[in-house]
Amino acid sequence: MSNCIKRTSSCLIISTLLTFTSPGLAKTQIEIDYDTASFKNEKLKAGNVEVAVSYDRKEEFNDIDNLQYQILYNGIPQLTASTYTRFTGGVFLQDLDGNGVTEVVVRTFSGGAHCCTNYTIYTRQNNQFVKTETGFLDGIGGTFQDLDKDGKVEFITIDNSFLYGFSSYAGSFAPSRIYTFTNGKFNNVTRRYPQHLKSRAWEMYQAFIQSRKEQYEVNGILAGYVAQKALLGEYEEGWKFMLANYDRTSEWGLAIYQENREIGKYPNFPTALRAFLIQQGYLDKNGKPITN
Template identity: 35%
Template sequence: MRALINQSLIGLAILSMTAVLSQPVKAEVIAGQSGNVRAEISYDKPEEYQYKNVRLQIIRAGTTVLDKKLPQESEYDRPVGVFTDNKLPVLDLDGNKEPEVIADFFTGGAHCCTYSLIYRYNSQSKQYNQTRHEWGNGGYRLQDLDKDGLPEFDSRDDRFAYAFTAYAASGYPLQIWQYRQGKMIDVTRRYPKLIYSHASEQWQTYMQARQQGDDGKGFLASYLADKYLLGQGQDGWQRVQQAYKKSDRTKFFADLRKFLRETGYIR
């Protein structure tokens, strides 16, 4: 009798598992709205850390203008809402009274990467045009930094990751972007007070890293880049050269100067 009961229980467990597995995967949705424009990203999540059937839909005044499956670099390439409280940003980025849609994605991995697909409405073609912007490891925050009613993308320069040291010890210069007429524009130099504050933070982080036994090269590089943004490159070099006395200082300084020139900080 006990064997029959056990067999029955096993059979019920298998049936229950089969029923669960056979159920359709429920689509998850990230949505946002501004005025009469509503946008949704839907996707299936059949397994943990895997995402399929990622689709963007934009509806204007009750009419679906865009409905397309978004390309994924891999099954781990997934939509995220971590930058905007799990909402799909739908807002006017360039002041033309027409809201843009920002779809954020994470490609997976320990440190990389995030990017945004920004959709702008073309009133002549009555379609949405797409712009892609790479954020690397850093992501962004939407903030109206100049108080003009339009948000900026407050971010960091991810090109400095691993440039002179390990990822955890890398520093990143401030980077601020505006979206204007379908293009992302680097406007960091327009915000000297923010750059100065960021440079001070990088210097303090360098001092803390040095106290903990790290050479701090990553934070010195970021600090010096900020100083160049302020037009104070010469002063920055003097502080860096006085601070860094390691045996590889000659090579480090040469590599740093070359890197800052290649990335546009030294003009």
């Protein structure tokens, strides 16, 4: 089954970000892909913020930094940094928090079949640029979109802890994570966007139907579905659906680990899932859904 069907937000291209190339308008985005040739000192500018970007395309991958950038404010250099990206990456300028000051966003990719994108965000605070990172995330990592059209951008991604948790990567379907970016920090606001959550829950349900039809893995989808329903305040409904449909023969995710050592085994998938949902903050220590 297509991974794009099961993890729509992981497979979206950042289509909402605009690259200004019209005469008289400064360029605000550089995209790097497999065919991008080396370049030096490509300029991006938005308001008082400017970035000079250089990229060294490598035929052989050796983890040596190949993406360099310098950030300027009012024409004065503020910082210079370098990093490594493989196959794909990019730099763009956008006001993420709607405060009138542009953020610099650097996207890098580590390589690997299912891994991993990191976003590094530079925001101006107290007359300097402060760095924040998402950490490595699955696939393209996520998308920046203004979901509620309030002028502030949300970062839409998934809870990566569900990948491989109860099925193979292809059989997993992780629940939503939505963040705002304010004062240099990401804030989890997932529950504020029920329409987005409902849409993904429906995608999960459709993926489950298709997997069951193909006699493929279902527990990885059901795990994400229960968590997604919990985010919607519909945990009991999701739990009942899982109980009626889970694969009782699968032992994926039943092992209990402590300090990377297996110390036991859960008796079944529902027991393992409940423990996992407590661990990941979807349920409280008593197994009751958390509502905020």
